[in-house]
């Protein structure tokens with residue numbers, strides 16, 4: 001037994017049949033940290049000297065909606081108050097909207113009223129028994145007002161009301177409070193107090209100690225390496241940053257160099273250079289964020305000329321083009337880049353005769369509705385191999401190598417379509433028995449490479465980063481990555 005256990009046992013022996021609470025033990029021994037009581041208590045219970053009792057108390061308090069209900073009344077009450085002030089012939093759902101209730105209130109509100117005796121009779125809301133309805137609403141509101149002064153123990157509340165309100169969003173919150181007490185066992189009460197004096201214990205084995213003889217016959221403090229301890233929270237890179245860093249290492253290791261580009265681009269470089277027809281649906285305001293300031297960005301006339309020829313009739317790429325007039329003003333529209341392919345294309349334009357293998361990891365912007373797997377700002381892992389013998393097998397091998405290094409060796413490609421590649425493929429990886437689509441790739445069409453001044457084929461790809469992050473970090477909602485919840489971020493795997 002260590003000194004802490006001795007102290008605790010000694011105190012408890014002063015009233016051997018008492019049930020000790022945490023505060024009594026802390027003040028009786030003069031400890032400040034409850035960790036000492038928990039630790040010594042467990043050690044004494046392991047020795048069979050003390051028994052520990054746990055009791056769980058639930059505390060019920062008002063949630064944000066509950067606080068609102070305190071002032072304005074519950075939704076069913078507000079609706080019924082409004083309905084009953086109207087002549088019976090006007091008690092319709094439509095009328096509730098006119099009275100200022102919103103769709104998200106009327107729907108669930110009618111549901112609530114129906115469950116307490118309101119029915120819909122040829123479009124009118126009628127109560128089977130108005131006074132019964134009033135009583136039920138009153139009981140509910142009384143319950144809510146019981147909680148107005150702060151949390152109340154669940155044992156003092158009507159259980160059916162608690163479970164009713166738990167089924168409604170934000171009205172109440174239930175918290176569990178565990179309290180413990182410690183009592184001597186028979187064996188514990190028969191310990192002789194005089195044997196419980198302070199003992200010298202060696203807590204640290206040092207070289208000095210081992211050189212002498214003092215350790216012989218001494219008592220050593222024992223450590224329970226399995227006992228629970230708080231996890232230290234240190235600084236760490238944000239998981240997304242760590243993932244980006246790892247991807248960067250993989251491409252660098254594979255012999256690629258990194259490139260970057262601006263978020264703001266012209267439609268010309270973001271789309272026309274990629275032979276995306278000017279009438280393409282993805283070019284509308286619904287998909288693309290166009291800027292009002294600056295509204296236009298200058299694009300070199302030389303490229304505008306070439307793109308308009310290529311788009312209109314194919315120029316001398318061997319293609320027939322889109323066969324539609326090309327609008328140079330459209331090319332000058334400023335936008336937030338919708339893909340990082342704009343970076344690789346510009347890289348080719350700047351280095352048309354130099355073989356290159358480059359990659360970039362960058363943010364892109366699209367008008368997406370936010371949900372579990374979509375954000376209007378996300379990242380792409382983009383890259384190209386631009387050299388004389390670039391080919392589709394080379395592209396596929398490169399992507400396979402990349403994903404294997406990331407821990408996903410099973411990669412497959414399926415035929416796909418992009419206006420700027422031929423052939424085009426969709427890239428999937430195998431994850432827990434499922435194929436997940438992670439991006440697009442292909443060989444740039446001559447309509448793309450020729451105006452840039454290149455004569456070589458280009459292997460190109462653009463992969464989603466967030467989707468990969470979700471599987472690597474085991475997230476079911478992409479938004480978790482960007483919420484400043486330090487605790488959750490801290491628990492994500494270290495890459």
Ligand code: PHE
Pocket residue numbers: 338339340341418421439440441442460461462463
């Ligand atoms: N830019 C495409 C996208 O955003 C991906 C892609 C890149 C496809 C390069 C083919 C070649 O989905």
